[in-house]
Amino acid sequence: MSKKEELIKAETIITGHVNADFDCLAAIVAAGKLYPDATLIFPGSQEKNLRNFYMESATYFFNFKHLKEIDKSFVKLLVVVDTSRKIRIIHVSSILENPGLRIHIYDHHMKSECDLNPELIIKKPWGSSVAILSHEIRKRNISIHQEEATILGLGLYEDTGSFTFNSTTEHDFEAGKWLLQNGMELDVITDLLSRELSGQQITLLGRLLEGASTHTINDHEIVISEISTPDYVGDFSVLVHKFMDIENIKILFALGRMNDRIHLVARSRTSDIDVGTICANFGGGGHVYAASATIKDRTLAEVRDELFGLLYSKVTSRLNIENLMSKPPVAIPRDMTIDKAVERMTQYSLKGVPVVDNMENMRVVGVLEQKIADKALAHNLGDVEVEIYMQHPFSSIKIDCGLHRVMEIILGQKQRLVPVVDNDKVIAVVTRTDLINLLVEDPARIPESLFPDKKQERNIRNIMRNRLPNQLLDILETAGKMAEEIGTEAYVVGGFVRDVLLTKTNFDLDLVVESDGIEFAKKLAKKMDGRAKYHRKFKTAVVILPDGQRVDVATARLEYYEYPAALPTVELSSIKMDLYRRDFTVNALAVHINPPSFGKLVDFFGSQRDLKDRTIRVLHALSFVEDPTRIMRAVRFEQRFNFRIGGQTLSLIKNALKLNLINKLSGYRLVHELKLILNEKAVFSSIKRLNELGVLEAVHPMLTLNSARTQVLAELEKVLSWYSMLYLEPPIAVWKTYFLGMCMGLSKAKMEQIYDRFNFSQSERREFVHLREAIFWAAGNIMNIKQDLKPSEIYEILHPVPLEGVLFIMARTKREAIKKYISQYLTSLRLMKIDVSGDDLKELGLIPSPQYAKLLKQTKLACLDGIIKGKNEQIDFLKRKIKEFKPQRQT
Numbered sequence: 001m002s003k004k005e006e007l008i009k010a011e012t013i014i015t016g017h018v019n020a021d022f023d024c025l026a027a028i029v030a031a032g033k034l035y036p037d038a039t040l041i042f043p044g045s046q047e048k049n050l051r052n053f054y055m056e057s058a059t060y061f062f063n064f065k066h067l068k069e070i071d072k073s074f075v076k077l078l079v080v081v082d083t084s085r086k087i088r089i090i091h092v093s094s095i096l097e098n099p100g101l102r103i104h105i106y107d108h109h110m111k112s113e114c115d116l117n118p119e120l121i122i123k124k125p126w127g128s129s130v131a132i133l134s135h136e137i138r139k140r141n142i143s144i145h146q147e148e149a150t151i152l153g154l155g156l157y158e159d160t161g162s163f164t165f166n167s168t169t170e171h172d173f174e175a176g177k178w179l180l181q182n183g184m185e186l187d188v189i190t191d192l193l194s195r196e197l198s199g200q201q202i203t204l205l206g207r208l209l210e211g212a213s214t215h216t217i218n219d220h221e222i223v224i225s226e227i228s229t230p231d232y233v234g235d236f237s238v239l240v241h242k243f244m245d246i247e248n249i250k251i252l253f254a255l256g257r258m259n260d261r262i263h264l265v266a267r268s269r270t271s272d273i274d275v276g277t278i279c280a281n282f283g284g285g286g287h288v289y290a291a292s293a294t295i296k297d298r299t300l301a302e303v304r305d306e307l308f309g310l311l312y313s314k315v316t317s318r319l320n321i322e323n324l325m326s327k328p329p330v331a332i333p334r335d336m337t338i339d340k341a342v343e344r345m346t347q348y349s350l351k352g353v354p355v356v357d358n359m360e361n362m363r364v365v366g367v368l369e370q371k372i373a374d375k376a377l378a379h380n381l382g383d384v385e386v387e388i389y390m391q392h393p394f395s396s397i398k399i400d401c402g403l404h405r406v407m408e409i410i411l412g413q414k415q416r417l418v419p420v421v422d423n424d425k426v427i428a429v430v431t432r433t434d435l436i437n438l439l440v441e442d443p444a445r446i447p448e449s450l451f452p453d454k455k456q457e458r459n460i461r462n463i464m465r466n467r468l469p470n471q472l473l474d475i476l477e478t479a480g481k482m483a484e485e486i487g488t489e490a491y492v493v494g495g496f497v498r499d500v501l502l503t504k505t506n507f508d509l510d511l512v513v514e515s516d517g518i519e520f521a522k523k524l525a526k527k528m529d530g531r532a533k534y535h536r537k538f539k540t541a542v543v544i545l546p547d548g549q550r551v552d553v554a555t556a557r558l559e560y561y562e563y564p565a566a567l568p569t570v571e572l573s574s575i576k577m578d579l580y581r582r583d584f585t586v587n588a589l590a591v592h593i594n595p596p597s598f599g600k601l602v603d604f605f606g607s608q609r610d611l612k613d614r615t616i617r618v619l620h621a622l623s624f625v626e627d628p629t630r631i632m633r634a635v636r637f638e639q640r641f642n643f644r645i646g647g648q649t650l651s652l653i654k655n656a657l658k659l660n661l662i663n664k665l666s667g668y669r670l671v672h673e674l675k676l677i678l679n680e681k682a683v684f685s686s687i688k689r690l691n692e693l694g695v696l697e698a699v700h701p702m703l704t705l706n707s708a709r710t711q712v713l714a715e716l717e718k719v720l721s722w723y724s725m726l727y728l729e730p731p732i733a734v735w736k737t738y739f740l741g742m743c744m745g746l747s748k749a750k751m752e753q754i755y756d757r758f759n760f761s762q763s764e765r766r767e768f769v770h771l772r773e774a775i776f777w778a779a780g781n782i783m784n785i786k787q788d789l790k791p792s793e794i795y796e797i798l799h800p801v802p803l804e805g806v807l808f809i810m811a812r813t814k815r816e817a818i819k820k821y822i823s824q825y826l827t828s829l830r831l832m833k834i835d836v837s838g839d840d841l842k843e844l845g846l847i848p849s850p851q852y853a854k855l856l857k858q859t860k861l862a863c864l865d866g867i868i869k870g871k872n873e874q875i876d877f878l879k880r881k882i883k884e885f886k887p888q889r890q891t
Contacts, residue, residue, distance in 0.1 A: 014028050016043050037469075041064065078095060127163075134152060135174075163176070222311065252268075262294070332356070334365055336385065376622060379622065396426075463599075490592075494589070495587055539554065576604050583634075628656055632677060640681070700754060733804055774805050775808060778801045790864075832863065
């Protein structure tokens, strides 16, 4: 777990006994239906195989967590299944010490004495714990889906010996009947329990079956399947053999990633394809009918793609790239301007050109596409050199390269043009048009994995159902059904999808429909008893439901930016173009919510790969030109998720800063992005990153960090973290406190320049002027004190200062005594209330006047110092003070 990731605050957890069997695992899943908000915890198994079964199957489908991911102090309810003994749940022994912990137990071991002191215990002499929990689920009319029914059935059949053990009861048969009615797959259970396979092998066999895909190559049906597991599993070839028997396959290639190696096992029942030759290319061996290889230092995707390339090379005649490429190439030097490059491409009717170091050495350094050059020209960037917006890094090939590599680059990587090089010198190019002309004649040459826009589809329906509250699922399902009824397509998009995959909380629903978003929002609001607000210019709307939940609805659209840093002009488009307009690939994911394909993940831009690689990457080269605020967003997401900004994206940020595009942003847009960053959790690291990249200097040179500001900002993060844990009122504007640190040391005159840059209103300026003056006055008083201060003196110094300023002073001072004074003020002195009020003064005969406030303040100061206590003493104190003042009395 990353240091920046928070522990899961689960109030309810479900677990079972250590050395868990299938009944225990299934019972945990079943209990999850009774406690839908609970977190499932795997208890561990003595059998490594069974543990891998859980890790590879139960975790994926039922969202189990490791105990180390849980904030143990937060747990209030512990649900235990398949045991009632403390000694058998030692993995959660630390949680048993939680004060007020409640325990619920579901168990079928009657002879085992309970020593857990449960609030609820359901213990029956039935053949399995699954039967007990199934009975409870049925009583509550809770529905289950097929995957749940199957895993529950696995536990039921194992613990009853497929209903042959003497411990089996009629209740177990009833549970079996109910599970069968809910889609329990008996063939899966029979296969898993009847074959003498380990738990790991069971998992892998099931995943081999599930992940298999059939490809027709030169009239041969070839099945390819792949799996991943963190540990090595023996007898992988046995699984491949069983796989062939079960499915009656003639040619099978199975790829298994185990730890840091890829294991390839190939089997064939025909001599037409020599699997031994294929495996030999991976450093392995064998013969025509059986072969294998072990591959190191390669990813599963790389091995799979090379396998496709080999199959197409061996099964079909190898295409000579020399017959496909275009030569001589039209190239442009890296120092040519954009406008000249556009002229060159227009002259030769080219969609892209290789960029070379110079026209003498022809060393290729990048690729420039016409669409990027045209957009740059539209943004008045014609005098910029092409090397700034050329595609780099890029892929090139040698003249002896195979067809598959060309397809991988053009179709898989979306690189329109591939330079053919000899010793880094470009000698020819293969264009997208060249490849299309070939594939139109023989489309079977294209591996399925490389079809444009047809990447391996993934459905995250089960992940959504396990990770989202029912309220959000209901909204998505209702919106999806409505879209289906009116004949349109609807998607949930953006950060919501990203955070579901990252297992982070995000309840901000952002829907996109491929029709009129405003009309869709109106109908959705009516259907769900909400109300809709809309913005016709941007074709967007928000639905506000009765419980306050907001649902943003947008028309699938493409945004055109008329000039750099401008607000967008909106046009109707498709979901792909709508996602293309977004800032980063990790935010360019969508999930289809129409019923036939609910949960289908839409990923046009390799977003899943970037999430896995923890990379922030823009979708196109002019992204920061069109919207420079994305520079600040890139830093915000990078620091929030502990990702890294990709190399090319980092280069584009630096280029945008060189072009001074930040200067074209309005103060309003800048301060909006800055506030978002300063309200994040990783504020200090974000500010340092902005400074490191030169963004702060671009916003305003006077914001650049120095050592003093750096020290105070680092301390501010600690102080604000401490203060947030106190849960005190009123809430503070965190961003203001950090902004004070960023502007530390600036004079009033220089601050006016900062206010101007951010377009602060007059009221905002007055607020910050007052805040800075109050800090200066209070800091001067409290930091120059040499003797100990009384509580009343601390209060009088700090009370006039807004809370943001008090926290800033606490972070700025290095004297522990002052920190102690400020802590005392924040946690007790400012919160202390006196028992008297203006009504008491009135009863004492004092005419309402400004003296009321003065007398009440004196009373509070005396209480703070402990001079007086309780209301009676406070009344007496007021009487004495009134006599001292000798004010005019009421007649």
